[in-house]
Amino acid sequence: MTRRLSVAFTPAGIPGDDPLAGTVVVIDVLRATSTVTTALAAGAARVLPVATPEAARERARSLDPAITLLCGERGGRPLAGFDLGNSPAEYTPGAVRGRTLVFTSTNGTRAMLRAASAERVILASFLNAAAVVRDLEAGSGPVHLLASGQDGRVALEDLLAAGLLVARLEATGDFRPDDAARIARTVREAAGADLAAALGRTDHGRELADLGFGADLEACARTDVLDLVPVLRRGEIVAGDQAPQASR
Amino acid sequence: MTRRLSVAFTPAGIPGDDPLAGTVVVIDVLRATSTVTTALAAGAARVLPVATPEAARERARSLDPAITLLCGERGGRPLAGFDLGNSPAEYTPGAVRGRTLVFTSTNGTRAMLRAASAERVILASFLNAAAVVRDLEAGSGPVHLLASGQDGRVALEDLLAAGLLVARLEATGDFRPDDAARIARTVREAAGADLAAALGRTDHGRELADLGFGADLEACARTDVLDLVPVLRRGEIVAGDQAPQASR
Numbered sequence: 001m002t003r004r005l006s007v008a009f010t011p012a013g014i015p016g017d018d019p020l021a022g023t024v025v026v027i028d029v030l031r032a033t034s035t036v037t038t039a040l041a042a043g044a045a046r047v048l049p050v051a052t053p054e055a056a057r058e059r060a061r062s063l064d065p066a067i068t069l070l071c072g073e074r075g076g077r078p079l080a081g082f083d084l085g086n087s088p089a090e091y092t093p094g095a096v097r098g099r100t101l102v103f104t105s106t107n108g109t110r111a112m113l114r115a116a117s118a119e120r121v122i123l124a125s126f127l128n129a130a131a132v133v134r135d136l137e138a139g140s141g142p143v144h145l146l147a148s149g150q151d152g153r154v155a156l157e158d159l160l161a162a163g164l165l166v167a168r169l170e171a172t173g174d175f176r177p178d179d180a181a182r183i184a185r186t187v188r189e190a191a192g193a194d195l196a197a198a199l200g201r202t203d204h205g206r207e208l209a210d211l212g213f214g215a216d217l218e219a220c221a222r223t224d225v226l227d228l229v230p231v232l233r234r235g236e237i238v239a240g241d242q243a244p245q246a247s248r
Numbered sequence: 249m250t251r252r253l254s255v256a257f258t259p260a261g262i263p264g265d266d267p268l269a270g271t272v273v274v275i276d277v278l279r280a281t282s283t284v285t286t287a288l289a290a291g292a293a294r295v296l297p298v299a300t301p302e303a304a305r306e307r308a309r310s311l312d313p314a315i316t317l318l319c320g321e322r323g324g325r326p327l328a329g330f331d332l333g334n335s336p337a338e339y340t341p342g343a344v345r346g347r348t349l350v351f352t353s354t355n356g357t358r359a360m361l362r363a364a365s366a367e368r369v370i371l372a373s374f375l376n377a378a379a380v381v382r383d384l385e386a387g388s389g390p391v392h393l394l395a396s397g398q399d400g401r402v403a404l405e406d407l408l409a410a411g412l413l414v415a416r417l418e419a420t421g422d423f424r425p426d427d428a429a430r431i432a433r434t435v436r437e438a439a440g441a442d443l444a445a446a447l448g449r450t451d452h453g454r455e456l457a458d459l460g461f462g463a464d465l466e467a468c469a470r471t472d473v474l475d476l477v478p479v480l481r482r483g484e485i486v487a488g489d490q491a492p493q494a495s496r
Contacts, residue, residue, distance in 0.1 A: 009257050012258070012260040150427075152260075153256075153428060154261075154428045155427055156428075159431060179402060183402065183404060186434065186435050190438055
């Protein structure tokens, strides 16, 4: 019995109301899921995704200011009065260890909140692709990869990451991809080996480079470097249980 | 000054309310836009796209029964009391010449109606790809290719046709593709030369083959065989002005 493997190219492809069976894997390579994963790997206690900068400020007021950081961006740019932006490079252990991060971004947090009604929600990027694949292999039920996109349009960088996950999951023989999953895999295969260069050719990659965040493209292209699966549960994202190992 | 060339992977990617500048190209390879183009090439006077079978019956009651045909499908199957289904092969000159066709299909007519607020709406399939490219080259403003998809999900066959149009439009040097357009082109390039076989590997192609419509895949894969651009205007689809020729 193979498991269904589908890809939604924008958040609208995920039903927003009814509980969704299986696992939704939220992907926002540039940069929300790359950054949140980096933050948790650097020791952040939890990340609270919120829809808007106003909601972030409101939420932070109810939390202990000594351990709370306001984080995120709009249109790629840092926000006035916020502690951190949306560059993975800012999320060092010195900055975030033990902290609660209230986080908002233009597309990624919207996708996370849209997915929140699913049975299980995890976050993926190139950084933690191998850990995500191990996690999904060990699970059950259908898998829905959600490419966050940009302002309701598909974003190539998210398809590239979805395609990498599809190729690896298909190789296990346990998954049955739909058209969208096949499209993502094809796009990843056609992009070639230089992933940072491929990210630089995307619409959003070009925008980030223009805004001076070119180094983030290199950072977000690093693959399989963080052995951690962020899990969104009851409105907060925490580092999931260590992905199961074959030896256990 | 290059023109923007974008692809929406489902109708939700097109704003449904505000008037949209430029041209929307509705694509439903399997089978609505292939069938409507075939019908107009066979001499149908006009095609009226409607959302539901009920709306089709209602609409037909206000029209001259001597020249009106009820046409379309739900879930790939013909509808009780309808004159024609959604196989291009049914739309012969003998069946449709001079007739008004009230037409409804599961995904294609939904996409057409969603696009109706755009400045200009035309229909594309593999059958009339060359005529559509000539039409778009001769026009101005942004071009939005709308892949109708299936039940809100992306359909590979529509991406394949969108990708063919993207490749040809890009070759003119007048268009600036977005991420989605690049994805469509990549998917088309990776699909190889045997288009009918590629259609047979799609989710919807397999469903149609299971329903006994395998011959429709061959029919819908024929490329550049109809020199006609269906135009949707004030609720009806007619054969557009002959595509401009270089000699005129």
